[in-house]
Amino acid sequence: MCISGSAFAQTPQYSPHIQVLAASCAACHGTDGNSVGGTPVLAGLDSLHFIRQMKAFRSGERPATVMQRHAKGLTEDEIVGLAAFFATQPRVAGKLPPSVKLEPSHDH
Amino acid sequence: MTIDRRNFLKLGSAAALLTGCSPLLRAAGRPKPRVVVVGGGYAGAAAAKYLKLWGGNTVDVVVVEPSSQFVSCPLSNLVLGGSKTIDDLTFSYAALKKNHDLQWVRDSVVAIDPERKKLVLGRSDFGYDKLILAPGVDFIYDALPGLESDAARKQVPHAWKAGEQTVNLRRQLESMPDDGVFVMSIPKAPYRCPPGPYERACQVAFYFKQHKPKARIIVLDANPEIVSKKGLFTKAWADLYPGMIDYRPNSAVIEVDVAGQTVMTEFESIKGDVLNVIPPQRAGIPAQLVQANNIDKRWCEVDFLTYESMVVPHVHIIGDAVSAALPKSAHMATSQARVCANAVLAALTEQPIDASPVFANTCYSYVSDHMAMHVANVYRYNQAKKIMLSAEGGGVSDAPSELEADYARYWAQNIWSDVLT
Numbered sequence: 001m002c003i004s005g006s007a008f009a010q011t012p013q014y015s016p017h018i019q020v021l022a023a024s025c026a027a028c029h030g031t032d033g034n035s036v037g038g039t040p041v042l043a044g045l046d047s048l049h050f051i052r053q054m055k056a057f058r059s060g061e062r063p064a065t066v067m068q069r070h071a072k073g074l075t076e077d078e079i080v081g082l083a084a085f086f087a088t089q090p091r092v093a094g095k096l097p098p099s100v101k102l103e104p105s106h107d108h
Numbered sequence: 109m110t111i112d113r114r115n116f117l118k119l120g121s122a123a124a125l126l127t128g129c130s131p132l133l134r135a136a137g138r139p140k141p142r143v144v145v146v147g148g149g150y151a152g153a154a155a156a157k158y159l160k161l162w163g164g165n166t167v168d169v170v171v172v173e174p175s176s177q178f179v180s181c182p183l184s185n186l187v188l189g190g191s192k193t194i195d196d197l198t199f200s201y202a203a204l205k206k207n208h209d210l211q212w213v214r215d216s217v218v219a220i221d222p223e224r225k226k227l228v229l230g231r232s233d234f235g236y237d238k239l240i241l242a243p244g245v246d247f248i249y250d251a252l253p254g255l256e257s258d259a260a261r262k263q264v265p266h267a268w269k270a271g272e273q274t275v276n277l278r279r280q281l282e283s284m285p286d287d288g289v290f291v292m293s294i295p296k297a298p299y300r301c302p303p304g305p306y307e308r309a310c311q312v313a314f315y316f317k318q319h320k321p322k323a324r325i326i327v328l329d330a331n332p333e334i335v336s337k338k339g340l341f342t343k344a345w346a347d348l349y350p351g352m353i354d355y356r357p358n359s360a361v362i363e364v365d366v367a368g369q370t371v372m373t374e375f376e377s378i379k380g381d382v383l384n385v386i387p388p389q390r391a392g393i394p395a396q397l398v399q400a401n402n403i404d405k406r407w408c409e410v411d412f413l414t415y416e417s418m419v420v421p422h423v424h425i426i427g428d429a430v431s432a433a434l435p436k437s438a439h440m441a442t443s444q445a446r447v448c449a450n451a452v453l454a455a456l457t458e459q460p461i462d463a464s465p466v467f468a469n470t471c472y473s474y475v476s477d478h479m480a481m482h483v484a485n486v487y488r489y490n491q492a493k494k495i496m497l498s499a500e501g502g503g504v505s506d507a508p509s510e511l512e513a514d515y516a517r518y519w520a521q522n523i524w525s526d527v528l529t
Contacts, residue, residue: 016454017466021466027442028522038514065515069502070484073499097204102194
């Protein structure tokens, strides 16, 4: 089990705070930042770029529809933590769930 | 070699078994802890997925959900407007189940014994180590005489849970006379989806404007004013649908005469060709079964670090059923689900939990088929008050736009992907 030692060395340790906070971004940016389209893919994004964009949203230097609201609600430490989290997420293609026709029995 | 978190957890637990220094060792002789999630809506589906995503093989997850399909409430007002069909919003659970190795039980909860940690379902019984209820909302018809029967509720639909009810209301709007009157009512807040009723007025107006320009809409609101995005909706109604929407605040529906197609408020009786009464709401039935709905006998008080009920130990509650100063939205439901999933896993493995959760809410409303607007906030746990409070920077759009309608679509696609794959 010598691999467990190297696993500790290689696997970034996210605090539960950053892990849970990062997951809140999924509604618009997909699971672990793997957007299905439209919004930017955050998985694998360079952490410095992430931090710069968030700061630009905060200051208004980069105009946005909603991102300025989210950027202003976070602390600097949280932005740095999120940058590290997303930078280390593997890129996988986000997928839409399988569409089906509404069953007539589906009623509430 | 890169090792993702899931594999890391697997390796970690294997290493723990060998070294004997982890509480997981104690579980080695018996089955893995079992978490049962009741409800497969936004909150329940997200909780189940993230329990497995973060917990990997350390936990068994069972989902109990009576429906075979997921129908999205967000965007369902567009079915009334005609720019979406219900099938556009209907999905299978197949990918979620398969990708995350979830045990899926298509059944309803009949009884819960929180002391023995046992669930009685329609066709089987289930023991659990942790129970998460994502029960959604239940409609309170007690205070709406006239709507007792199923037939009455079909003729006067709520269409506040997407599915057959939505299709029913759309059909009624289609067969309404061209100069007819559509009457809809809004319950006192809190209710599911604060801006939803006002978006609905926009969507019905959008349909009328194209197909029945002489038709009118009467909105009876039990609240003293528009609950969410007030300025934006007022302006959208005036700009896009002038003269079509008659908004009446402080107008709670107290009775419905179904045969006479009339709704009564304290002050007046209003006849309509199509009626849509959105009843007041409370936590869904599974939460009522354990009497976790301790606030006004409607909503569930929870610990915002774990979403454990404040009155029923070891039962966690997430989503619209929770009593909170948080909007009852799909995004909020998924955020609560993930805080809860993290806390439940932390308790099972004796790991530290997030002691100061922060999450975001983004909610879009469509004012037509191609224009939308947002409300967005970050919410932060307040240590002193022990509740989630709005952080700085939140707010609403300056105006609806086509760009935001694109983002609303991306939001929907990504949240569907997040909770259902």
